[in-house]
Amino acid sequence: MSMSTVGVIGAGVMGKDVALTCAANGYDVILCDSDADVLASAPQRMRRLLRQYRMMSPAVAEWPTDEVLGRVSRTAEPADLAGADWIVENIVEDPEAKRKLYLRLREICGETARIAVNTSCVPITRIASLLPAPHQVIGMHFMNPVPLIDGVEVIRGEHTSDATVKAAEEFAASLGKRPIVVNDMPGFVSNRLSHLFMNEAAFLVQDGVAAPEQVDDVFKLGYGHRMGPLETADLIGLDTVVKSLAVLHDEFQDPKFRCCPLLKKMVDAGFLGRKSGRGFYDYTTSAASAR
Numbered sequence: 531m532s533m534s535t536v537g538v539i540g541a542g543v544m545g546k547d548v549a550l551t552c553a554a555n556g557y558d559v560i561l562c563d564s565d566a567d568v569l570a571s572a573p574q575r576m577r578r579l580l581r582q583y584r585m586m587s588p589a590v591a592e593w594p595t596d597e598v599l600g601r602v603s604r605t606a607e608p609a610d611l612a613g614a615d616w617i618v619e620n621i622v623e624d625p626e627a628k629r630k631l632y633l634r635l636r637e638i639c640g641e642t643a644r645i646a647v648n649t650s651c652v653p654i655t656r657i658a659s660l661l662p663a664p665h666q667v668i669g670m671h672f673m674n675p676v677p678l679i680d681g682v683e684v685i686r687g688e689h690t691s692d693a694t695v696k697a698a699e700e701f702a703a704s705l706g707k708r709p710i711v712v713n714d715m716p717g718f719v720s721n722r723l724s725h726l727f728m729n730e731a732a733f734l735v736q737d738g739v740a741a742p743e744q745v746d747d748v749f750k751l752g753y754g755h756r757m758g759p760l761e762t763a764d765l766i767g768l769d770t771v772v773k774s775l776a777v778l779h780d781e782f783q784d785p786k787f788r789c790c791p792l793l794k795k796m797v798d799a800g801f802l803g804r805k806s807g808r809g810f811y812d813y814t815t816s817a818a819s820a821r
């Protein structure tokens with residue numbers, strides 16, 4: 531294993547993007563997922579993502595596709611990540627699933643690996659406490675789509691050492707990202723805010739106040755945001771939004787984070803947003819997917 535190996539756990543929406551971004555910036559990447567189908571289709575899906583991102587960013591257009599994909603190897607076995615310099619964890623936003631994974635990582639990664647937790651809302655301090663070297667654990671909340679976004683929210687847990695904060699800032703910079711360091715609290719800055727407005731936007735649609743296009747246009751044309759809240763929710767994945775709201779509701783015990791029933795209904799119906807082809811918008815037609 532080279533001195534610059536990154537283990538990326540979870541090959542879903544975020545894991546694939548993180549793997550691509552690390553590989554494009556010279557790291558050898560080991561991509562780990564427990565789902566054999568996700569793992570099998572990852573190279574093809576990453577190639578498709580790269581094709582999309584190339585059209586949206588001149589910087590990504592310079593990435594040599596075959597070389598980048600060639601730096602990503604795959605495994606279903608977390609033990610294969612032993613010895614990686616950084617592990618970036620991006621598994622499903624389910625506190626119990628994360629707890630089980632970290633108890634396994636506890637046996638595997640010893641005291642040398644630095645661990646970057648890419649969660650939307652789960653507190654970093656609680657995760658760090660499961661590991662033998664909690665000072666080496668830090669939150670790195672990458673934003674979707676990772677290759678196109680300049681910032682990364684870096685979350686200092688209660689045990690995180692200054693050396694780990696510095697290493698995370700250097701790691702972010704090596705990926706071409708500007709780190710924004712904040713303290714640990716469920717949802718950090720980004721998701722504590724964004725889940726309130728995405729949830730309330732869903733309530734507006736549910737209450738018949740406006741259609742998704744109008745809600746999003748108010749944000750885009752009125753406030754100058756690049757994307758509206760419902761387009762953002764579709765991009766994240768409505769299942770992940772619902773899970774994140776559940777974590778925020780549970781952690782703060784505050785009814786302001788109660789999940790809009792329409793979001794739950796859409797998830798029950800399989801309308802997960804971009805990743806399933808339909809959410810608040812339909813992505814199966816070319817006009818819609820260009821939004």
Ligand code: NAD
Nearest residue numbers: 540541542543544563564565620621622623649650674766
């Ligand atoms: P996703 O549902 O698209 O992917 C999760 C992946 O984790 C799946 O492929 C699943 O098979 C895999 N997985 C589940 N349990 C596993 C285990 N024990 N070991 C290995 N793999 C396992 O989710 P996502 O949108 O990629 O989100 C991943 C994490 O990143 C979540 O914590 C989420 O809150 C966070 N996040 C998401 C976004 C976003 O925009 N989607 C942005 C920032 C952070």
